[in-house]
Amino acid sequence: MSPSPRQPRPVDNHFWTTYADWRSGTGDGTRAVGGGRPGLVIGAPDGLTAHRDPHTGRTGTYEYAVWTSPLYRTGVPATEIVASWNADTPPGTWLAVELCALYTDGSRSPWYVMGRWAAADTDIRRSSVDGQSDGRSxxxxxxxxxxxPASGIRLTGHRLRVTLHRLPGSGHTPTLWRLGAMASDVPDRFTVPASAPRRTGELRVPCLSQEIHVGQYPEYDNGGEAWCSPTSTTMVLEYWGRGPAPQELAWVDPSYADPQVCHAARHTYDHQYKGCGNWPFNAAYAASYPDMNAVVTRLGSLEDLAVLIRAGIPVTTSQSFRKEELSGAGYGTSGHLLTVVGFTDAGDVIANDPAAPTNEAVRRVYRRREFENVWLRTKRYDARGNVASGTGGICYLYWPLDATPAQRKALAAVGVR
Structure with a gap:
């Protein structure tokens, strides 16, 4: 059976990462730094601002600096945009990411807050922001x-703005290494075309269960089924040899197994959403470890997955399905993260699925056609027979700075650089 023809990719990824990129934007108090990993830092602060954290009630005063990207016109007139950022935030520092979109008619959206973020949770509570709309988006x-989307309105470009904050006089600064967004216009579909299997093998990604954490840390959404995203993120970080040091885990109850999963849940928790499933927050957490890159994107097929697996890059995917739609899962879900680690010789999907009762039960094999559909579709019927949304191939990609040439080629093949 010959491979199905590649379809035009309805996804456009664009990220600012180089010294020239940081110099190309407009900086008010920021400074571009070069070296092995170019970034953006606070130079001479643009001023002072007061920030009241809605989740603690505390008001703090911070020095700040602002960087605004050039307008990026997407190759895909999009219905959705998801931002990603990779940064270091020492104690006393944090950042806010905003996005302004360009509409088909040339008008623009307001500046939307896409996240207020810090790696730790002592200075601010990382959070998304509810209630943002202009009636068209x-x-x-x-x-x-x-x-x-039926109106024909599309997002044809965007600018990103990041505000870096620090306590006055501290001398510390956040360092921003990567900032960008994934714009997409995946066609509405209940089913997707079948793809032909190719040999890929299987990656040795550690197996971790979210279910052994049921009832742990109610303040971070109570473990169990709520922790699929940080558990998947932890598995991939451990594959790349990254994770918290023992002293960073001292806060975790010593009776809990796999404390690194508890740590990831705490440090991906969105205090507005009240959960650990914020996609950019998981990527930002992964990239807070030394020399890691992380983005949120969409892939278009299982062949895209296979390209990455063959290069040694596991992929964390998001999907939703009824129990009977994914044989062997044993559950249904309105949204769940797992990590694809390979394919069988027959082309079925090998996944580290954290929705397992033990670590030993995490490795699963899912039928290729079933997995392909529940991951890539944008529409589905829920358990009540109502039309609900699907995730349209969204995923996390995490990889190290010292990626091999083959890994860089694979990432470029799926539109990520």
Missing amino acids: SVSTDTLAVAD
């Missing part, structure tokens, strides 16, 4: 979306 936690 709105932000739902981590995703900017056109309100009515």
